[in-house]
Amino acid sequence: xxxxxxxxxxxxIKAILASGLIQPxxxxxxxSHYLQYGYVSSDQSIYSNIFTLPPAHQLIWKDGKFTVSxxxxxxxxxxxxxxxxxxxxxxxxxxxxxxxxxIADVEVGSFLSxxxxxxxxxxxxxxxxxxxxxxxxxxxxxxxELKYAKEIADKYxxxxxxxxxxxxxxxxxxxxxxxxxDEPFADASFIPHYEICRAARKNLTVVxxxxxxxxxxxxxxxxxVENKLKKHFSYRNIIAQFGLxxxxxxxxxxxxxxxxxxxxxxxxxxxxxxxxxxxKKERDLLGVSSDYLQTYSFTPNPDSLNDIMRIDLxxxxxxxxxxxxxxxxxxxSLEVRTPFLDLDFAEFCIQLPDQLKLNDxxxxxxxxxxxxxxxxxxxxxxxxxxxxxGVKNWFAEENLITLSNDLLKDPNHKVFNFIDFKASQSFxxxxxxxxxxxxxxxxxxxxxxYL
Numbered sequence: 067x068x069x070x071x072x073x074x075x076x077x078x079i080k081a082i083l084a085s086g087l088i089q090p091x092x093x094x095x096x097x098s099h100y101l102q103y104g105y106v107s108s109d110q111s112i113y114s115n116i117f118t119l120p121p122a123h124q125l126i127w128k129d130g131k132f133t134v135s136x137x138x139x140x141x142x143x144x145x146x147x148x149x150x151x152x153x154x155x156x157x158x159x160x161x162x163x164x165x166x167x168x169i170a171d172v173e174v175g176s177f178l179s180x181x182x183x184x185x186x187x188x189x190x191x192x193x194x195x196x197x198x199x200x201x202x203x204x205x206x207x208x209x210x211e212l213k214y215a216k217e218i219a220d221k222y223x224x225x226x227x228x229x230x231x232x233x234x235x236x237x238x239x240x241x242x243x244x245x246x247x248d249e250p251f252a253d254a255s256f257i258p259h260y261e262i263c264r265a266a267r268k269n270l271t272v273v274x275x276x277x278x279x280x281x282x283x284x285x286x287x288x289x290x291v292e293n294k295l296k297k298h299f300s301y302r303n304i305i306a307q308f309g310l311x312x313x314x315x316x317x318x319x320x321x322x323x324x325x326x327x328x329x330x331x332x333x334x335x336x337x338x339x340x341x342x343x344x345x346k347k348e349r350d351l352l353g354v355s356s357d358y359l360q361t362y363s364f365t366p367n368p369d370s371l372n373d374i375m376r377i378d379l380x381x382x383x384x385x386x387x388x389x390x391x392x393x394x395x396x397x398x399s400l401e402v403r404t405p406f407l408d409l410d411f412a413e414f415c416i417q418l419p420d421q422l423k424l425n426d427x428x429x430x431x432x433x434x435x436x437x438x439x440x441x442x443x444x445x446x447x448x449x450x451x452x453x454x455x456g457v458k459n460w461f462a463e464e465n466l467i468t469l470s471n472d473l474l475k476d477p478n479h480k481v482f483n484f485i486d487f488k489a490s491q492s493f494x495x496x497x498x499x500x501x502x503x504x505x506x507x508x509x510x511x512x513x514x515x516y517l
Contacts, residue, residue, distance in 0.1 A: 079248035104252030139363035163408030180214025183279030189440035284423030331368035461496035
């Protein structure tokens with residue numbers, strides 16, 4: 067609400083700021099969530115006086131009053147189903163999802179990374195649209211993924227476009243791309259993502275993406291770790307923990323045992339260790355001590371692996387993955403569609419028992435079983451690989467350090483109105499936390515006229 071009781075709404079924060087009717091204030095909870103995870107939760111905004119309409123919610127404004135309510139919740143219970151029935155239903159629902167998303171009055175292409183997810187989408191598109199256009203992205207140095215993508219492109223005789231990106235001037239890219247995010251955003255893969263969207267737009271206006279396969283089929287490495295953690299020994303056994311603490315003084319313990327002692331459940335480990343930049347103590351040092359606790363549409367069982375995947379679908383997916391996909395695509399006037407998020411298909415996957423997703427030796431079991439025959443042998447034996455480069459490589463760039471020094475070594479910079487200058491200096495180690503602070507400072511720089 068504006069100062070004179072105006073109701074201001076827009077699809078982007080920058081439009082609200084441009085109205086001149088709001089003097090934004092930084093939300094310490096939004097900032098805390100950003101420092102911890104590298105993005106702002108989709109249930110809040112980085113400003114305490116600008117509000118997000120959260121996913122699956124509606125807002126009704128009537129007679130000067132408004133109410134916000136949830137209209138959709140994730141299916142909270144798992145189904146009992148065996149592998150052969152699950153395979154059949156999986157394939158049927160996924161074919162339908164792809165078919166629906168191919169409806170367009172223009173050509174629909176596909177991103178193809180050569181991973182299991184995008185290879186599956188491309189294989190099923192081929193049943194409805196032979197000789198589709200596929201696009202792959204690779205940096206020109208190290209062993210990139212282009213060769214895997216090419217195998218699938220050849221198998222399905224697609225019109226295949228390879229984008230070879232020289233890791234050119236990173237700072238120029240950052241300064242160009244970061245203003246498309248209205249809130250601080252630290253997922254470094256937004257840079258290659260912008261480039262692949264830009265390349266796609268030369269030939270296409272609509273593209274299918276293989277996003278969200280990891281959350282739906284259990285593809286991330288840390289899910290496998292959590293699955294082992296869960297079985298490692300009982301968290302609840304206090305005596306075992308007490309005995310272990312004594313035992314630990316004598317003998318270094320395994321990673322799993324250490325994490326078991328540090329966290330109260332796999333959910334606690336997932337939320338406070340996986341994909342975290344600054345922990346509670348470090349956020350306190352930076353002077354940001356209010357915490358943000360996201361609410362979910364279901365009541366998570368802290369020991370359930372499937373509930374951890376549900377949590378990712380309600381926090382990481384909308385606030386990080388979909389934000390990245392949407393902003394980078396729209397910045398290039400490209401529409402990106404996500405077949406795996408088709409309602410019927412996604413709900414089916416969410417409810418599959420977790421042993422049809424992963425076990426100690428394999429990930430994405432349901433996908434491998436249902437789609438394996440559509441891939442090539444090399445693809446079948448693949449496990450997850452990240453997109454692009456780690457931030458360590460970025461910080462090898464001379465000019466990135468110069469930018470970092472300009473922004474983060476100047477105590478008068480806007481960013482130090484809300485984080486402690488002196489404390490932040492100890493985190494400039496060319497790692498995830500340094501990158502997180504750099505993106506925060508860039509964001510503050512882009513918005514300095516409002517802050």
